[in-house]
Amino acid sequence: MSSFDQTMKFNFPEESMEQEVKQVMLKVHSSLEEKGYNPINQIVGYLLSGDPAYIPRHQDARN
Template sequence: MTQNFGTTKLTPIRDDNRAAASILQHVFAALTAKGYDPVAQLTGFVLTGDPTYITSHDNARSMICRLERDEILEELVRSYFRVDPVQY
């Protein structure tokens, strides 16, 4: 007998598989250019959703606000495990 314990399955957004990666790279570069610790700043943004963690330099804040936080987290996990987005 199969039991369902209420697990939720997220379905990835397929519009542009590389958009999140490209935006994250751009934001990382902008944070670095302004002297911020990009890992700490991106972590703060993902945890809170507060856009003030991201510099407005080079339009980085505007760009990252186009993404949902779950898209950002999904891209970070995909990148960490080096998983091709087309696989799923």
């Protein structure tokens, strides 16, 4: 069986890292909503393309 047939699981090494990522995602989501964008569509666009233009500079969401 090739490795492409198996589901991989990603684990954060520390709980504090998980909380940091959660806070960033919540900030980005909030910023996108405030600017009138669909947050899910924009985040998916960013994840698929890697293009930061999907994330606004509003509230320093790109940083």
